[in-house]
Amino acid sequence: MLYQSIKDKITHLFTEYQKVSEGKKQILHEIALAEIPEMVYNSNAIENSTLTLEDTEEILLYHQMKKNHDIREIYEAKNLATITEQLLKNPYQNLSVELILSLHNVLLTNIDDSWAGRFRSGDERVRIGSHIGANPDFTNSLMYELVEKYQTSDEYFLDAIAHFHTEFEIIHPFNDGNGRMGRVLINQQLMKIGYPPIIIQNKSKKSEYYPLFDIYRMKNKYDGFSQLFALLLMEALHKRIIILTAKNIISLNEWAKMNRKKVNSVLNKAKRQTIPAFRLREKWMIDAEFYEE
Numbered sequence: 001m002l003y004q005s006i007k008d009k010i011t012h013l014f015t016e017y018q019k020v021s022e023g024k025k026q027i028l029h030e031i032a033l034a035e036i037p038e039m040v041y042n043s044n045a046i047e048n049s050t051l052t053l054e055d056t057e058e059i060l061l062y063h064q065m066k067k068n069h070d071i072r073e074i075y076e077a078k079n080l081a082t083i084t085e086q087l088l089k090n091p092y093q094n095l096s097v098e099l100i101l102s103l104h105n106v107l108l109t110n111i112d113d114s115w116a117g118r119f120r121s122g123d124e125r126v127r128i129g130s131h132i133g134a135n136p137d138f139t140n141s142l143m144y145e146l147v148e149k150y151q152t153s154d155e156y157f158l159d160a161i162a163h164f165h166t167e168f169e170i171i172h173p174f175n176d177g178n179g180r181m182g183r184v185l186i187n188q189q190l191m192k193i194g195y196p197p198i199i200i201q202n203k204s205k206k207s208e209y210y211p212l213f214d215i216y217r218m219k220n221k222y223d224g225f226s227q228l229f230a231l232l233l234m235e236a237l238h239k240r241i242i243i244l245t246a247k248n249i250i251s252l253n254e255w256a257k258m259n260r261k262k263v264n265s266v267l268n269k270a271k272r273q274t275i276p277a278f279r280l281r282e283k284w285m286i287d288a289e290f291y292e293e
Contacts, residue, residue, distance in 0.1 A: 001155075001156065001159050001223050001226060002156060002158060002159065002223070002226050002227065002230055006227075006230050007156060009234065010158075010230060010233060010234060010237075013234055013237040013238070013241070014194075014195065014237060016237075016241055017196075017237045017240055017241055018194075020240075020241055020244045020245055021240065021244060024244060027243075027244070028196075028240065029088065031196075031239075031240060031243060032088050032196065032197065033085070033088065035197070035199065036060065036081050036084050036085065037053065037056045037057045037060050037061060037081075038053060038199060038281060038282075039084060039187075039197065039199050040056055040060065040077050040080045040081050040084070041053040041056040041057075041077075041202070042199055042200060042201055042202045043080060043179070043180050043183050043184075043200070043202075044056070044073070044076050044077060044080065044180065045202035046179060046183075046200065046202050046205050046209070047076075047179050047180060049073050049076060049077075050069065050070070050073060051069060051073050051074075051077060053281065053282070055067065055069065056077050059074055059077050059078065060077060060078070060081050072111055075109070075110045075111050076111065076180075079106055079107050079108070079109055079110075079111070080107065080180055080184070082106055083103050083106050083107060083184055084184070084187075084197075086103075086106070087103075087184070087187065087188055087191060088191075091188075091191035091192060092191075092192055093188070093192065094151075094192070095147060095150060095151065095185070095188060095189060095192065096147060097143050097144055097147055099188075100143070100147075100181070100185065101117045101118065101119075102117065103181065103184060103185075103188075104116060104117050104118075104174055104177060104181055105117025107177045107180060107181060107184075108176060108177055111176070112175070112176060115174065115175040115176055115177075118174075119136075119139040119140050119143060119173045119174060120133070120136040120139050120172075120173060120174060120175055121136050121137075121139070121140075122136060123136070124136045124175055126172050126175065126178075128172060131170070131172075131213075131217065133170075133171060133172030133173075133178075134170070134171040134172065134173070139171060139173045142171050142173070143171065143173050146164065146167050146168065146171065149164075150163075150164045150189075156226075157189075157193060158226050158229050158230055158233070159222075159223075159226045160189075161186055161189045161190070161229060162222045162223070162225035162226040162229055163222050164185070164189070165182055165185070165186055165222075165225055166212075166213065166216045166222045166225060168181075168182045168185065169182050169213060170213075170216070170217070183200055186198065186200075186229065190233070195233060195236075195237075196233075196236040196237065196239075196240055197236065198229065198232035198233055198235070198236050199232065199236075199279075200228075200232065201279070201282075203282070208228060209228070211224075212224040212225050212228065231271070231272070231273050234273040235273060235277075235278045235279065236278070238273070238276040238277065238278050239278035239280075241276070242276060242278065242285075242286070242287050245287075246287040246288070246289070247288070247289065248287075248288040248289070249285050249286070249287060249288065250285065250286065250288045251283055251284065251285055251286075252266055252267065252270055252277050252283075252284035252285065252286050253284075255286045255288065255290070258288075259292070261292075267284065270284045270286075275290070275292060276290060
């Protein structure tokens with residue numbers, strides 16, 4: 001579980017975020033909308049989509065494609081963006097099985113309508129590497145139990161979300177779209193309680209994301225996900241605070257040179273969120289006037 005020092009830092013950042021964002025609901029919404037292509041790109045890339053961030057932006061922002069791509073990948077991008085927009089319009093919905101099924105129905109529209117919006121059943125087994133998803137005879141009841149357990153949990157909110165995410169992916173309730181749905185639900189859970197959405201990065205999936213599922217299966221520990229989500233949430237909070245308050249935002253590389261800092265050192269600090277930096281189109285950014293004592 002998360003150390004109290006991390007919880008305290010998140011509380012402090014969230015308090016600052018609430019203070020600087022007061023009366024600025026529209027710009028916060030615009031920040032979230034601007035993140036959608038990057039969020040969609042990363043989540044789909046984790047599932048091995050061949051679309052680049054630039055491809056995803058062309059599809060979602062300009063409704064065009066300069067290169068030929070599988071029609072399925074185009075619908076994956078459009079559908080995931082639609083879900084994210086829906087959640088941003090109504091962020092305070094309670095998590096429920098019905099909501100999960102509704103979102104999944106959108107996710108697989110024009111991809112596989114026979115699987116859209118329903119859990120696996122009958123002989124619909126799934127395998128993810130060496131892991132076999134839950135018995136389809138019990139996916140429905142397992143999901144109702146999982147949602148109820150989350151709703152009644154007294155764990156710290158990031159621990160509860162981490163536990164839900166691991167169990168959701170272990171159950172693997174759908175024939176397709178489980179990974180993308182799992183990451184959508186993380187953000188639904190965060191936004192429901194007033195926090196901004198996070199972006200799990202594709203570039204670090206093999207070092208920071210996938211291995212955590214193996215740890216859970218072997219040791220029944222999900223604190224690695226709690227820690228990952230905590231770092232990403234601090235980054236999302238830093239991003240919004242900086243955009244709302246900074247006069248000038250520059251790349252971390254530029255900031256390091258200006259302040260005669262070693263680039264690798266400040267990059268490590270950014271990843272650990274010990275300095276207020278955030279990623280924009282996979283590039284670390286920071287307030288130009290930030291001073292590190």
